[in-house]
Amino acid sequence: MLTVTNVSKTYSGKVAYRALEDVSFDVAKGEYVGIMGPSGSGKTTLLNIISTIDAPTSGQVLLDGKSPHQLKEQELSTFRSSNLGFVFQDFQLLDTLTVAENIVLPLTLAGETSISGMQEKVKSIAEKLHLNDLLDKRTYELSGGQFQRTAIGRALIHKPKLVLADEPTGNLDSKATGDVMELLHKMNKEEGTTLLMVTHDAVVASYCDRILFIKDGKLFNEIYKGDNRESFYQNIVQVLSLLGGDNRDLSSVRLP
Numbered sequence: 001m002l003t004v005t006n007v008s009k010t011y012s013g014k015v016a017y018r019a020l021e022d023v024s025f026d027v028a029k030g031e032y033v034g035i036m037g038p039s040g041s042g043k044t045t046l047l048n049i050i051s052t053i054d055a056p057t058s059g060q061v062l063l064d065g066k067s068p069h070q071l072k073e074q075e076l077s078t079f080r081s082s083n084l085g086f087v088f089q090d091f092q093l094l095d096t097l098t099v100a101e102n103i104v105l106p107l108t109l110a111g112e113t114s115i116s117g118m119q120e121k122v123k124s125i126a127e128k129l130h131l132n133d134l135l136d137k138r139t140y141e142l143s144g145g146q147f148q149r150t151a152i153g154r155a156l157i158h159k160p161k162l163v164l165a166d167e168p169t170g171n172l173d174s175k176a177t178g179d180v181m182e183l184l185h186k187m188n189k190e191e192g193t194t195l196l197m198v199t200h201d202a203v204v205a206s207y208c209d210r211i212l213f214i215k216d217g218k219l220f221n222e223i224y225k226g227d228n229r230e231s232f233y234q235n236i237v238q239v240l241s242l243l244g245g246d247n248r249d250l251s252s253v254r255l256p
């Protein structure tokens, strides 16, 4: 469903900087793909290009055969709101709105008018996210994990084809990280949502079907889970140590 072909990105400035170089890969429908690499290796740049927030300097991105970067402003925003869901580390929610109102926002913005239809959708997603009892709360009353689950609810309520997540558990404690991971995993398995997630956490990454490793803006390696998460995790740790950079030594961490 997603095809990235020879994507390069050079940031111009006083000194031009090549953040991505000739990156190519495919993601199949329903796949859960992780992206890992040292800080500054180009992960966020790649996600921004796929999410159409930024344009590649050269190369092409196709989503279901269409190139979002060639759309006009208006078409692009429709394309985004109907096809993509975003979960970022410094996720934003509107603190004047309740949890339910935040979750429903993408539908309101997309022009949906059936109140009962929207209520139904909020209820269904809140159940999956264990947010039922929190729907009337304001966002400043939430814990970090609840806040992030609300942000995920908002990213998923319109059932996007592709969810892009940039270190979605980066600010969370281990309990909340576990909840968020379980949820993304469930969405992927039960709804068939295609997921592309940047993470620096090998445990989080071990839930993916496949990991793409990026180093210095280039694809460095790619590994598949197969049917054993424990050995997948060990392989991830091994590639991370080959990659070097700022990754902590995780070889002694045990899988939950």
Ligand SMILES: Nc1ncnc2c1ncn2[C@@H]1O[C@H](COP(=O)(O)OP(=O)(O)O)[C@@H](O)[C@H]1O
Pocket: 011, 012, 013, 017, 019, 037, 038, 039, 040, 041, 042, 043, 044, 045, 046
């Ligand atoms: N808007 C920008 N202008 C210039 N350089 C940038 C910009 N955004 C990122 N970079 C540079 O591109 C490289 C890759 O950044 P980024 O994609 O954020 O890496 P990562 O997410 O892997 O940490 C870094 O060296 C960063 O400093």
Ligand SMILES: [Mg+2]
Pocket: 043, 044, 045
């Ligand atoms: Mg980043």
